[in-house]
Amino acid sequence: MYNQSRSRVIQLIFIAVFLVISVQLLNLQLFSSDYKIQAENNAIFRKVVYPDRGIIYDRKKRAVLENTIMYDLMVTPNETKGTDTAAMCAIMGIDTTEYRKRMIGCIIKNTSYKPSVFAPLVSQEIYARLNENMFKFPGFILQDRPVRTYPYSAAGNVLGYVGEVDTTFLRKHKQDGYQMGDYAGITGLESSYEKILMGQRGVKRSIRDNKNRIQGSYENGAFDTAALAGRNLYTSMDIELQQLAEKLLGNKIGSAVAINPKTGGILAMATSPTYDPNLLTGSERRKNYGRLVLDTARPLFNRAIKGQYPPGSTFKPMGALVALDEGLITPSYGYGCGGAYYACGGIVVKCEHHDAGHAASLRLALSHSCNSYFSNVFRMAIDNPAYKSPQQGYLKWKEYMNAFGLGVRLNIDLPSEDKGNIPDTAAYNRDFGGPRWNSCNILTLGIGQDRMLATPLQLANAMCFIANKGYYYTPHFVDSLENENIDDTVYMSKYRRKHQVTNISAEDFDAVQLAMLDVTVSGTAVAAQIPGIDICAKTGTAQNPHGKNHSLFVAFAPKDNPTIAIAVVVENAGFGATWAAPIASLMIEKYLNDTISANRLPEVERISKADLIPAAIKHWYAVKDSIKLAKLLKQVDADKAPVFENTVDTKKITFDPEAEPNRRDSDTGNINKQKSPIIKPDEKPLKKPIKK
């Protein structure tokens, strides 16, 4: 037929065009690897699966920090058609304007196709009401979310809390796979054992669609890695003892630390004022945190490891040990104290006792806490003829102190521990213009004053080595980890190592222990006695530049087989025997007898109710409350926007109670007397109604 050749042309065109298409397909599918990556970025959603954090147990395997489920109310805005808005608002306690505002916020943040948080961590009550009405609210779901919980509401400063990581944290932990929005331990054990508690994160890959909605798992999870739950910590803490300590320290500023000298395991570490750690979980976290941080009594401050106190008389057993070991005195050495130490001329150290013979031997002097005796012993140590100068003598003495764990960090398993202070010779050289000082200049170091500072933890640790007659273990909370591996054992070995404290002989320790036993038998702390238990103790009444003396007490018991060593400090509370001693005594009884005898229970109440908060801090609370009240009144009066001018005044009157807890303000007289200043300001009943 005619034009037959054109058939060939057409066929060739067809084939040619198909070849061109094939070449482009080759180009796209074989030679451009870029499209694969783009496709993955498009469609594969990598979700980090967070494992449950490890649980922290006390010594009797009671969980003191565990996980619970709380619920976020999530909403997918484009699915909320038909939701009973009024009912939702009624349950949530918001108005429709707020509802709409949150909805718009969700859409802006997360588009209307994806679920976003409508209300985070709703309370139990709201959860219950929502749950039974959920059918009314299409588009809303309650999503569970693990939250930390503290069943005993105790030991907040020890256990710490988790919080959202910040950029500094991310910079420091680049290798650990944290990302913005993750939670990590911020303080306490949560922080120092973060790596163990957090477990191992898993990655779940899923397919998402063009609107970022999840469509199902990718390759049936072939590339997913499972999350490994965090491992549990088994601590030496006794939560009941901890609760008792916190109760006894109520309405006081101070700290109590109890250690098992046999292991170095800390039994209780209380600091006061403290806070309910459950305040820092859940939806109110931010608000509560803000309040706690601004609180002038600093409830977030762990005084047990960061509070630095002059040890006062509680130092005397250590002074005695140095002198005994140096061979400067024997247990029978006596000193004629006439009520004060006059040997240094201008510097006179007063003694509480005047009766002759109260310092006739080490035993008597220690049990009666004779200042003259220990001033003298200290001078002997510094002016020891074995060393060329007082400076040399001092260095030797400082070496002892450091070996006792004073003036050095003990490296407990809590973050930001302070090391107290045993001054360096350089410090004195600076003050005295060179090495021209002598034992008289630094005399009060001998009775735990001058520049000597120790944390309650260090004092408790000192009791440990005296109880153990020469060694201590690094104080720590965590005894063992769940599924401990080699790496962990290496890590934990520092808490299981015995620290030998020089080579002081057992006889010297016996002498000191005997004297300390007398403290509760016939000495300064007879009141701390517990029938049937030999308590070796030492009271301390530390003068301090901030006001009334601190009340201190250190002890260990039972004498022959010590299982508890304890240090208690109550700020500005006067004699050691008055407040610190009974607190320690009750704690020892609780620990050793597992209960407190009925006849001493009223004592617990009496002590815990005793209000020893310095007046300055009370004033701060009073002013804060009155400002709040004034603001409320103003609002009612003017019926307009609140005026915040008063906030300036708040700043003016805040001051650091740590620096000057006992400052006497001129207007202390007209402070509202309040029973307990450490109650949450929000919970206080309003004295005037807001609306007429």
Add this chain to the structure above:
Amino acid sequence: MSSSSHSSISKGVDWLVIWLYAILVSIGILCIFMVEYNPDKFTMGSFFTFNTNYSKQLLFAGICALLAIFILLSDSKLYTAFANLFYVFGILLMLATFVLGKDINGSKSWIPLGGGFNLQPAELCKIFTALALAKYLSRLDTDFSKTKSQAIAAAIALSPAVLSVLQHEAGLALAYLSFFIVMYREGLPGIILVIGFSFGALVVATLLIEPNTLAIILTLVAAATIYFMRRQVKRDRPLLIIIIAIWGLCVGIQRFAVPYIFNHVFECYQSQRIYSAIGKDYDCSQNKSAQNEVANSKTVKKPDDYNVRQSKIAIGSGGILGKGFLKGTQTRGKYVPEQHTDFIFTSLGEAFGFVGCFLFLGLYLVLLLRIIFIAERQRSAFSRVYAYCIASILFFHIVVNVCMTIGLFPIIGIPLPLISYGGSSLLTFTVLIFILVRLDADRQMVLR
């Protein structure tokens, strides 16, 4: 009529075409299934609930099968006899669309049939046009070497296209251009196709190359032509004028016509689609219609090449062997818009990779070449022209659709024959192919 009643319908039927048809329709349904598949909601029963696209397509396929049998049972003389009548009916239907038309996705080319089904007359009109063109070209008194006949044939082919353009269905209109392949086969001077291609090349060059550079290149080409043809030019002065006229035309197109068309005739999104097919970005602020909209204080959304980008990602991520049936992440994630209709090829490309695409295109090529083979064995000019019409329409649809998904052609809404979701499209191609099969079965008869 009597001849078909006592002969089996399978007699003389070209089974290869029917098998290819069946395979392609099945692939189509599976592709639509891939696009819609959701493991959480899927049950085997959902193939027959008719509320999903794949089950609807299955229904359409069933209807098409019945229709195919009906066509095979019919008498082939019917199609020659009523070709012109059909054509008039088709044109009337398209005109009716302007009155009854329903607006779907911005195009007014649908007539609602009720029950959620809509008819697109422009699709059906392809059949009628093919028949009418075959009828006209096979007339004994048609001398296709005459320009008048060529003009009439072109008018028959392009009238529905003009109506389609008026319905804002530029893509469907373009499909009618494929009839020029038929006309070429029947004696249309090759130069017209060459001129057509040259024009296309010039437009693409205009978009690709900076205007002044292109003008210089064109001038150089013209000068070189004159230099090499100086002997002929000396002998034949008008040749010089022709060359200069062509040069002037080219430069005119390049400097004025193309920018004018892009800025004043096309909508902003259309210009952008053409630009993005060659990998460039179109500045919408030059566009007249966009300026008008801005003037009417409507917000003009800048169209982007999202479709092509996602389509290329989906196909490109398939690799050599693809991700496997139902394992395409881009398909599951619905990243490619209109994936069940115009972009159905992407699901195939992602799931089965280069090998799959190559085999799939191979099926198409076999079908096309088979139809040409069938065409050339016809005794009747009507059947031959009709077969070429079908080959051309199929070829045009396949090439434009596939090229559009792989970024070689601007996006125009043209379905992939037998694969894309859509009853109108499937029905049209079924009828087109089975009329051919019917005609081919009667190839011994001389039809007019």
